[in-house]
Amino acid sequence: MALRRWLGTRAAALGRRVEPRALSLVAAATAAALLGFFYYPVATVFVDAVVVNGEPTIRPLVSVLTSRFYLVDIFWFTAKQALLSTLASVALGLPGAWVLSRFEFRGRRTLRSLTILPFVLPAIMVAIGFVATFGEAGTLNRALALVGLGPVTLLYTLEAIVIAHAFYNAPLVARVATAAWESVDARAIETARSLGAGPRRAFLDVTLPQLLPAVLVGATLTFVFTFRSFPIVLALGGFQLATVEVFIYDRVLNLAYTEAAALAIVETVVTLGLTYAYLRYEARQQTADRGARPQARRPLWPASWTPWGALTRVGIGAYALVVGVVFVGPVASMLFASVAGPDGGVTLRHYAFLVERQATGASYQVKPLPAIRNSLVFGVGTLLLALPMGTVLAVLSTRRFRGRKVVDALAMAPLAVSGIVVGLGLLRGLVFGVDVGEYRIQATGALAIVAAHAVAAYPFVTRTVAPLLGGLDPRMVESARSLGATRARALLDVELPLVAAGVVAGAAFAFAISIGEFDSTVLLASGSGSYTMPVAVERYLGRRLGPATAMGCVLLVATSLSFVVIDRFGGRWGGA
Template identity: 65%
Template sequence: MAGSKTGSDSSPATEAVTDDSAAGGRTPEANADGPSETARHRVLGAVERRSLPALAVASVALLVVMFYYPVATVFVDAVLVEGRATFQVFWAILTDPFYFGELARLLAGENPLAVAKTVLSPERRLGIVGFTAYQAALSTLVSVVVGIPLAYLLARYEFPGRQTIRSLTILPFVLPSIMVAVGFFATFGANGTLNAALGTVGLGPLDLLPSLEAIVVAHAFYNAPLVARITTAAWESVDASAVETARSLGASPFRAFRDVVWPQVYPAVLMSAALTFVFTFGTFPIVLALGGFELATVEVFVYQLIRDLNYAEGAALALVELAISLSLLYAYLRYEAAHTVQSGGARPQERRPLWPPSRSLRDLLPRVGLAAYAVVALVLFAAPIASMVYASVSGPSGLTLDHYRFLVERQTTGASFQVRPWPAVRNSLLFGVAALAVALPMGVVVSVLTTRDYRGRKLVDTVAMAPLSVSGIIVGLGLLRGLVFGVEIGGWRIAVGGALAIVAAHAVAGYPFVVRIVAPGLESLDRRLVESARALGAPRARALLDIELPLVWPAVVAGAAFAFALSVGEFSATAVLASGTGQYTMPIAIERFIGRRLGPATAMGVVLLVVTSVSFLLIDRLGGDRVGL
């Protein structure tokens, strides 16, 4: 019979059905227990059958409360001024040269010829929005230039440590941006390791902060690995037989690359470049730390407007930024859908050994180039972290623990209004655990919803992934104006505390990554296992718990690690919600210290690095054996 178990022949699906039959009162043995027991089993069976739809409804409700309602509140703040609907605030921003530069003059109705003359002159103004796009374009260019050689190295060569380097390309997703900013301060600041190294060889110090160059390099630290990760996957999927055919017909290596390899790789390059531009267009912590208000982007000005309690203008400017980002992303996705080259069934090219070295010129030149690239990558990726650690234990007279002693003294003797280390660490961990408790179930449920075949699946996927496209500043502003300030319902004013709002913001930021990691695993499962279990009577929720989730458990654990690490390092929304409260976290403490003393900021950065890394590894060791996006 289907419900029996005979030795090792029983499958997970059969075991699930056997357990379910016993729990659901479907067998005579179960019915023999009496009417009350049978009724209890029927109730349990009904609960199991309805649990997944109930979880789906609960996840949608949480998404509405934590994300869509707050974002809608930002829209209302932008168009409803003093109880009157108006687009005056939007129009004032669009026609203000401070924000839109020379384009604002055109929108204001000035003579196009006069505006064109100014655009071509040295006196032209980009405006805040124009400067934001300019630094995003430079950051994208540098990220692509640095990322593509890494992708080529990983895709075309075999060498010891290759898989480790490929795995390390995921680190920027979990390293807090404010910590990276501290690392760049420690490297390129006036008293940083770069100037110290230049001083040892008799060269004068360089004044690199604040500067646009530092912002661009810091963005490349984050986004070049993203470019490499996406492009490597495309490069590895290039059909080797097509390349071999081109070479056998007389094509030179360059011609084969241009006509065969590049058409299959460039869509991935464009995708990574588009994502990089969107991410750097909405940048906040790195620009705030490395550029300040001298090189402010749209996000920095939104933050300043909120601090000045100018919510209407801040909301309108945030929505202008959101409209630009979403338009750029949508335009590329349409292009990518029409031009992506399908490579189904392709035979990947064999990787050439990078070691031991060959004496042929054909192999020597790439190795020289890769060695030069390794030096650049070492300076770009390893130096900021190493400099931060070194700066935390060094002072004018050499190695010292004074910066860590400062943190201890601030904890024990600091005034109540000052940022103290232990509350920052405690809050970060508590917020991380609470956000994980919300983000992980939501992410798993949404993963199930987005991997099933039904009408409206694409709409559900788009609605669920919307938080990836909305900046933390907008989410934080919406939560502040909507839930923290409170909403009146039936004469009652309902409000939540700042801590709950921070947890909601962190959960909104983390759960899409759970979906991005878990959903591919669910989609690749053998559907026959689930179909067999369902055909034999297992409820949908039971099949999910007993069959699907155990098979994708490593992905679930990896998603949990990402959600927790992202919460610990989240800065943008927390900076809005924690302003004026005692709910500060480690990233907030670092930002406060940077403005006063770099030493304590680097020490706090090391604490954040240790907490993030240990937490990520501990969660991953609970059951994950892979991490990927």
């Protein structure tokens, strides 16, 4: 009994000593995790490009930067498809932003919530949907055959890649532009109209200047995402339409690590520069005036009829038709292909194939249940790692201290580095092992996969929680501190409970990103026993479309559940 009291006293004394430094200790642990799971692996990739056989050299980089093959066939094609994809995404996203911000109609909030899908839907699933739509036996050619038209071949073309990228990124452009459109001060427009400006002149002089920065931000993010796009290009373009990411993957498969590392350096420099420009703009926006009065939305179906109103509704109807083909078509095609029989009837044979493969498949073959299990286990592991990391960085990003901007930039760096580069670094640095003195530190493929997923996921946790923390009334924290609470206790008892919805949404983001992550996983999965659902989808796609779509539907169910959570608790991502 006395021993128990003594231990309790010692534990309480230790807690009192540790508590004032708790936030610093957790921040240090987060920094150590970032160093081990991101910065060291990426540095390993960069070292591979400038150290060959133990000798420092810049020949690999010079070879990449002076090679016509790399500059024209790889980098120029990558930039061209990214530019075309960006233009297509902006062209599809801006009309949607206009409709969402200027009109009121039933289902508007639901449609706006759907603009977070690019952050939730796995890219390999999108690719499967486009294969099911535009393949030789896809729904497009089935529909054309019904009206007597010949088949259209779009797979393995630049057009297919651009349309798929627009599917993935136009909602992002729409979300950014909608927020900017809704922040335009109605009083400024009213002042311009009172001074004699017509609707067109008021739009050009007042609204458009405030929209352009947001459009440029959406375009910049889209260019970054499509420049380093991997699963969509791999599935719809193959190695004959290889981008930098696909070619890095090809070099890794051929064990040409130095060449892959040199390409990764050049790609990362480009994406880091563009991401830095985006983050600088966003920082300025966060300090902008938030007291604007938004314009009132007009009913989409007004009571009175006017020629201009009728023309507007016809245009919106045409846009809705395009949206249906580009956005609804691929998902519907995947669902249809998973139950379509060769005679046009409904069948469950593709799902039966998955069951049979699970029961009778060889050990080297991809089995569905281990892939589902691995995805769920890795998702939970990612959640346990990324949620505290992202929350700690969200707390730090809302504190004022010297060097905060540097910390913000270092913490957000994973947004600019592709999963292929992170996966290659973890493969070379942790899975292969690193010697530290007389010991060799080596991680299993599963641990490396969870680390890679956490690196990809935690920035979304940070960007979900940080705006909510920054919006809290500082007087509440000051009151808790005046009553004797330490900084850590005030955070746990006051701040985090008030932003619990954002933390839940961040957790859903982390889980969804892990479930859908393909880029790093395809490098780190050591065999069929460690494949995840996205990798299984890609493996099935290389052989039979039906089982691939069936597995894609399973993947869709898992990510849809995450979307429901994000939509319910989404904070800045899912707000109205």
